Amino acid sequence: MIPCQVITSRKNEIIKTAARLRDSASFRREQNAFLAEGARLCADAADSGLLIRAVFYTERAGEKYASYLDRIFPKAEQVNQIADSVAELLGDTRQPQGVFCTAELPKRAAASGIEKNGCYLALEEIQDPSNLGAVLRTAEALGVSGVVLAGSCCDPYGAKALRAGMGAVFRLPLYYEENLALCVRRLRGQNFFTAAAVPTEDALPITGVSFPPAVLLAVGNEGAGLSRQAVAACDARVTIPMLGRAESLNAASSAAILMWEIMRTRGRLE
């Protein structure tokens, strides 16, 4: 593949735009695009059918990651070779691989669009992008049907969330919802069993719950947990039984164990 152009200046407008897409969630919304870093992540984005506006690669990456780039090039509107210094500017990691792409954001789906039965996870006000990425990665790996991002969660298309998510964001259905309590009530109306994850001892131990085919599991913010309204809207409060003196788990670890229990007891993970 012959690049459209070779970019050597860190002040190139295309590069400046790409760097802003990495750093600013509001700029991503405005431009309806995001920046992905890494050969595999970019190839995952291309495979998922997203429109790839531009791909960027260094000369060395062109050789080292040829098999990944071959998956990206045919789908890219613009192909740019970049100097190493430009890759350092675009990179969010210490040793960038030298492969980046800008891609169009997928259409935001509203949680009201959830129709099929399945196991859904709802995250309320998750603030840490690495936590969010890790949760999406686990959700996809365990076969969760989709994830609802409720309230003002951090952006799954930011650099840290993308890196921690390992491409799960491109394969896992995501839904957006302003108000988790409303979403819970709507799904209860569709015969979903709705469970609020809480760290209190008087909640149902997760080991004692038998989950029906349609489940929404709600997990709250790292510091404050779920909103009172969201907890009140759910059918049940569930908890991970604990033995130590710790009073709660990290949001990502907690979500991992809860999703695991729901999916395991369906007999689908064997």
Next chain:
Amino acid sequence: MIPCQVITSRKNEIIKTAARLRDSASFRREQNAFLAEGARLCADAADSGLLIRAVFYTERAGEKYASYLDRIFPKAEQVNQIADSVAELLGDTRQPQGVFCTAELPKRAAASGIEKNGCYLALEEIQDPSNLGAVLRTAEALGVSGVVLAGSCCDPYGAKALRAGMGAVFRLPLYYEENLALCVRRLRGQNFFTAAAVPTEDALPITGVSFPPAVLLAVGNEGAGLSRQAVAACDARVTIPMLGRAESLNAASSAAILMWEIMRTRGRLE
């Protein structure tokens, strides 16, 4: 409690030393001490019986966190009130609570000291301090007997690991080991069942393993997984069954699910 002194200068030697303890693992080893931030974490350190060399608190924190400080003061060799600007210098978080302490590191226990049966987790070459902290927090919460840090893991007494660990490091037995494979062989000799966590489909699904009372579960580095030698030394390779296209989980999420399964199937988490 009347402070020994009020520190208003960011250039005060005690403060400069405390800040270095936060930032440098080698300085922590040299001084045999670490810096803890946050009222609760400092109180947890004091409760655990560690020698508290000095406590630092702002005037506002003195009122707001009085109940925590009351647990720390009697155990502290030195009590220092600090100006807000000094708290900002010491703080690793955006909005520091204004409570810090320096404490002596506990004696490093060697993994060869593991004698009692129980469920132990071994981490090899874990690099991300937030991951390490989250794993320790989960291990403590689920009642794991102890954690082996093998190879060159990051320091559990660094600022990020302490924050993510929520004080688990003060309550959970930690053991150090240069070479995980040697540690595995030693524990096999003590009739431990040793399991290597791997992300490959030909390993035993964790849902199909029945764990005896003495277990060592080995979990590897975020990027590279376990060393070949460590895997080869173990009785079995175990894996988390997955449904999505993801090929592996985040190290902390993976460790959480594996520890959960081991502890759950002992019937201790109900």
